[in-house]
Amino acid sequence: MRSGLNKQGHKVIKSQGHKLKATGRRWILLAACSLFFLFFLLGLTSRPKPRVYIRTLKNKHYQLIVEGKPYIVKGVCYNPIPIGESHEYDWWSDKNKPWIVDGKLMQEMGINTIRIYSCGENPEDVKRVMRDLYELYNIRVIVGHWVGLWNYPCPSYGDKEFQQKITKEVLEVVELYKDEPGVLMWVLGNENNYSCLGRVRPWSTEKIDNEPDPQTQIFMRAKIYYSFINELTKKIHEVDPDHPVALGNGELMLLDVANQFCQDIDAVACIIYRGKSFGNLFNSLRTTFDKPIVLTEFGADAYNAYDKKEDEGMQAFFLESQWRHIYENLANEEGAGNCLGGTSFEWSDEWWKHNESDPEGWNIHDTESFWGQGSYYIDAKAGKNINEEWFGIVALSEELENGLNKRTPRKSYYVIKEFWRNPKLKKDDK
Amino acid sequence: MTDRTQKTLKLRGPIFIILILSLFYPVKFSAPLLAADDSGELTVLTKQIIESSSGKELYKPFEELRIFYFKKNQYNEFIELLKSLAEEKKELMPFVDYYTALTRYQQLLHLENTKSWDEYFGSGSLYRQEIEEKAQSTIAQLASTDPLSIYARLLLWKFHHHQQDAQRVSSLDSLMNAILEYPPGATYLLPLKEVADELSSAGEKTKARKIYDLYVKYMVASDTKEEELKQTAAGFYQEGNLNLAQAIYDAYIDKIEDSRPKEELVPILINIARDFSYKDKIPCDPFYAEKIFKKLGEVGAKNVFDEELIYLRAFNLEKIKEFSRAKDIYALLTERFSRSKFSEEALFKMGVISAYIMRDIDSAKKYFEELAQRKNKNTHKIQSLYQLGLLSQWQQDEAKAKIYYDKLLESAGKGFPETSALAKKRLKELEETKPLDYDLRTFMDASLKEENNLFDVTKVALNSSLYRIEKDTGVTISAATFGLESGSLPTAVQYSWSGDLGSAKPSMDAATFQTTYTEPGTKIINVVALSPSGIIDRSIDIIDVY
Numbered sequence: 007m008r009s010g011l012n013k014q015g016h017k018v019i020k021s022q023g024h025k026l027k028a029t030g031r032r033w034i035l036l037a038a039c040s041l042f043f044l045f046f047l048l049g050l051t052s053r054p055k056p057r058v059y060i061r062t063l064k065n066k067h068y069q070l071i072v073e074g075k076p077y078i079v080k081g082v083c084y085n086p087i088p089i090g091e092s093h094e095y096d097w098w099s100d101k102n103k104p105w106i107v108d109g110k111l112m113q114e115m116g117i118n119t120i121r122i123y124s125c126g127e128n129p130e131d132v133k134r135v136m137r138d139l140y141e142l143y144n145i146r147v148i149v150g151h152w153v154g155l156w157n158y159p160c161p162s163y164g165d166k167e168f169q170q171k172i173t174k175e176v177l178e179v180v181e182l183y184k185d186e187p188g189v190l191m192w193v194l195g196n197e198n199n200y201s202c203l204g205r206v207r208p209w210s211t212e213k214i215d216n217e218p219d220p221q222t223q224i225f226m227r228a229k230i231y232y233s234f235i236n237e238l239t240k241k242i243h244e245v246d247p248d249h250p251v252a253l254g255n256g257e258l259m260l261l262d263v264a265n266q267f268c269q270d271i272d273a274v275a276c277i278i279y280r281g282k283s284f285g286n287l288f289n290s291l292r293t294t295f296d297k298p299i300v301l302t303e304f305g306a307d308a309y310n311a312y313d314k315k316e317d318e319g320m321q322a323f324f325l326e327s328q329w330r331h332i333y334e335n336l337a338n339e340e341g342a343g344n345c346l347g348g349t350s351f352e353w354s355d356e357w358w359k360h361n362e363s364d365p366e367g368w369n370i371h372d373t374e375s376f377w378g379q380g381s382y383y384i385d386a387k388a389g390k391n392i393n394e395e396w397f398g399i400v401a402l403s404e405e406l407e408n409g410l411n412k413r414t415p416r417k418s419y420y421v422i423k424e425f426w427r428n429p430k431l432k433k434d435d436k
Numbered sequence: 437m438t439d440r441t442q443k444t445l446k447l448r449g450p451i452f453i454i455l456i457l458s459l460f461y462p463v464k465f466s467a468p469l470l471a472a473d474d475s476g477e478l479t480v481l482t483k484q485i486i487e488s489s490s491g492k493e494l495y496k497p498f499e500e501l502r503i504f505y506f507k508k509n510q511y512n513e514f515i516e517l518l519k520s521l522a523e524e525k526k527e528l529m530p531f532v533d534y535y536t537a538l539t540r541y542q543q544l545l546h547l548e549n550t551k552s553w554d555e556y557f558g559s560g561s562l563y564r565q566e567i568e569e570k571a572q573s574t575i576a577q578l579a580s581t582d583p584l585s586i587y588a589r590l591l592l593w594k595f596h597h598h599q600q601d602a603q604r605v606s607s608l609d610s611l612m613n614a615i616l617e618y619p620p621g622a623t624y625l626l627p628l629k630e631v632a633d634e635l636s637s638a639g640e641k642t643k644a645r646k647i648y649d650l651y652v653k654y655m656v657a658s659d660t661k662e663e664e665l666k667q668t669a670a671g672f673y674q675e676g677n678l679n680l681a682q683a684i685y686d687a688y689i690d691k692i693e694d695s696r697p698k699e700e701l702v703p704i705l706i707n708i709a710r711d712f713s714y715k716d717k718i719p720c721d722p723f724y725a726e727k728i729f730k731k732l733g734e735v736g737a738k739n740v741f742d743e744e745l746i747y748l749r750a751f752n753l754e755k756i757k758e759f760s761r762a763k764d765i766y767a768l769l770t771e772r773f774s775r776s777k778f779s780e781e782a783l784f785k786m787g788v789i790s791a792y793i794m795r796d797i798d799s800a801k802k803y804f805e806e807l808a809q810r811k812n813k814n815t816h817k818i819q820s821l822y823q824l825g826l827l828s829q830w831q832q833d834e835a836k837a838k839i840y841y842d843k844l845l846e847s848a849g850k851g852f853p854e855t856s857a858l859a860k861k862r863l864k865e866l867e868e869t870k871p872l873d874y875d876l877r878t879f880m881d882a883s884l885k886e887e888n889n890l891f892d893v894t895k896v897a898l899n900s901s902l903y904r905i906e907k908d909t910g911v912t913i914s915a916a917t918f919g920l921e922s923g924s925l926p927t928a929v930q931y932s933w934s935g936d937l938g939s940a941k942p943s944m945d946a947a948t949f950q951t952t953y954t955e956p957g958t959k960i961i962n963v964v965a966l967s968p969s970g971i972i973d974r975s976i977d978i979i980d981v982y
Binding site for chain 2: 284319327
């Protein structure tokens with residue numbers, strides 16, 4: 007047919023044939039697209055939600071969702087160093103399993119989360135602790151990483167090799183524990199942002215050193231640091247889409263810079279010591295770096311530096327007030343609606359902190375104050391009124407019970423337990 | 437007693453008992469409930485409340501009841517009485533609600549202050565809820581400009597402010613809005629003053645000042661006489677309410693500025709400036725004093741500045757660390773009154789400010805030289821010789837430094853032990869070819885080298901408890917640094933002290949020390965604040981010893 011036809015006819019025939027072919031192809035394409043779309047939709051609906059994620063509500067409030075249900079972080083920082091040991095003690099491998107005793111007490115109090123600053127060296131030990139806490143007491147873990155803050159010499163976030171080293175370390179931790187059902191989220195750093203100010207653990211680069219303006223120097227350091235955290239976050243998300251990644255930050259310091267360079271982070275994990283409340287923190291965060299916040303360190307010590315004696319009431323007074331402020335700012339409450347909860351500092355006293363290089367001091371519950379903070383006004387007249395060895399809501403004594411220092415819950419344990427049980431007391435409830 | 441009577445008594449509570457008993461014991465009764473009411477005060481007050489015909493009559497008896505119960509910390513008892521009053525007369529509800537809220541607020545403070553933690557934790561939430569509900573109820577029942585509504589808003593703000601909670605800002609806005617709506621023709625201005633006083637004492641100075649201005653505006657509008665304004669301002673000054681005193685003085689000055697002749701206006705301004713100028717241990721506001729000094733200049737009264745007044749202004753500026761302006765005024769003093777009793781102190785301070793604040797060594801030397809050349813032997817001449825020696829030593833002109841120190845010791849003879857001791861110490865360094873004392877050198881490097889101009893005296897505050905002292909009087913000197921936030925990783929700040937430290941030898945860890953001086957003169961205290969990463973800043977303070 008093709009050879010007996012004139013040029014035009016041929017063209018016509020060819021064109022008609024092409025049209026037929028094109029129509030057929032279109033149908034195939036449409037069918038393929040429909041199938042693809044169907045699979046896509048099916049994929050969407052069948053793909054499970056992340057185990058833990060943060061939902062933005064219609065009123066722009068943030069809510070932590072765990073296994074499909076809203077979750078308020080009601081937690082403590084956990085570092086159960088026995089009397090006579092220092093921060094180097096590997097409690098993860100303690101044969102007396104302090105977390106079993108502590109977990110029971112925690113569960114009775116209403117704690118659902120602990121925050122750890124870093125994982126122990128033996129992954130099996132770490133997994134055992136996480137599983138025990140989760141399986142026995144339904145307690146989840148916020149897993150922290152120092153991101154090199156305490157490296158010696160000081161961290162050098164401007165150095166690519168250093169960044170690679172830390173990235174490798176962090177991703178190893180994520181790979182190791184991401185499938186543990188008790189993991190709640192990852193926290194990168196603690197108060198590392200202060201190193202950008204050059205006051206603690208100072209670091210620099212040649213370019214920064216050549217910059218004459220100190221404010222610009224701070225900005226340059228913060229840009230480097232937060233950009234690095236952002237890259238790290240993206241890598242964690244690739245490895246583990248099931249848990250949020252939070253930026254550990256001292257106060258709200260430099261978060262305006264984070265707003266420019268660290269948008270991939272899921273939440274901010276702040277360390278705040280402002281006395282009985284958090285002031286304008288939640289609203290302020292909304293305007294500087296609008297991310298959900300979990301307070302990963304706050305609290306009060308139980309030693310009255312002015313009266314020079316233990317003062318459980320003082321500690322409970324500050325903690326209760328702080329928790330009230332946290333609850334005011336949870337999703338669907340009257341505050342800023344950006345708070346996910348908190349982990350107060352800390353579960354049990356740590357006797358090693360004063361003169362940490364002197365092993366004899368690890369056996370003494372030292373009463374010398376470390377620093378002064380006027381907003382803890384009950385003993386502020388003492389000047390320096392913060393006693394780092396006395397922050398536990400559980401006191402330790404030298405008396406042993408099953409190989410562990412005996413735990414005695416302080417007043418704050420009972421006050422916060424009661425608060426969590428009934429945070430919105432109405433007259434009729436009384 | 438019938439069931440019904442029992443029920444009524446139970447329902448009406450204390451007020452019923454008070455009223456019944458008052459029929460039999462009109463002035464004095466001894467019911468157990470009122471055991472503390474020896475004078476029958478409660479009976480009288482509750483009767484006044486029940487029998488009142490207008491809201492205005494209620495303020496006084498309610499307030500007296502409040503004082504009666506608060507004095508004894510009988511908060512729950514007062515609440516019971518308030519409940520009874522409300523049951524007796526529904527029109528009392530706004531007052532009952534307000535005083536219930538106020539009582540719970542005071543009760544919480546009392547529990548906190550006395551560390552009565554069991555009741556605090558057991559009932560605190562309930563009390564907080566009552567404060568909020570009852571204060572809101574008062575507001576809902578009254579017009580927004582009703583004084584009681586204003587007090588209820590004030591109470592809500594105080595409560596949220598104390599709680600430091602989320603409603604702190606909105607409650608302050610609500611209070612301010614109600615205050616700004618306060619009717620201009622109102623003669624009852626006490627709520628304005630009381631709100632401003634509360635805001636001022638809580639650190640809300642700007643808002644307090646705004647309300648004080650409104651208060652004064654209404655006061656002036658109500659045809660208050662000039663003299664009355666002046667007396668009112670002076671009264672608030674005496675009370676220590678400087679903000680309000682200033683607002684009234686400003687209104688007073690506005691009122692008399694155009695109506696009074698200059699010769700009458702000027703002495704009035706001078707007196708106000710004197711009152712507010714810096715004085716040890718007496719309430720003062722050197723910033724306001726300087727504002728009035730400027731006003732004196734504006735009204736063309738420059739020639740009224742005698743040597744004492746110029747000195748007062750310069751000293752006032754020096755105390756608020758306006759060093760550069762202080763130097764200009766001291767310069768004016770020495771130009772216009774070269775033989776003034778203040779001229780030597782003025783010249784010396786000009787030298788100090790030139791060197792250690794303005795990094796102008798040449799000018800400093802000029803002022804010190806002028807003093808050093810004077811024939812009379814006085815403390816400022818001796819101190820100038822020391823400063824000249826010190827600046828030369830720092831500039832590594834050891835020969836010249838030695839000449840100044842030797843001349844100092846020769847002039848001082850057996851007098852001026854403190855300055856002579858410093859000179860001898862410096863001479864020893866020169867003789868032994870040792871470097872200048874480390875702390876002193878650190879301070880001078882930070883203060884004099886051009887490359888250190890980032891150290892601009894803004895990041896370290898240095899203050900003395902007293903600035904004019906007699907010999908051997910104890911004085912406390914304190915340094916504080918700004919902008920060193922480091923959370924729970926406190927920055928280890930050290931203080932390098934030098935200069936005229938008197939009897940004290942403060943360590944580098946001491947931010948505060950006490951000292952005494954045995955020799956009169958102008959003492960210069962130097963400090964350099966250091967963090968692990970280097971110098972934070974440096975500062976000086978100046979104390980005059982007589």
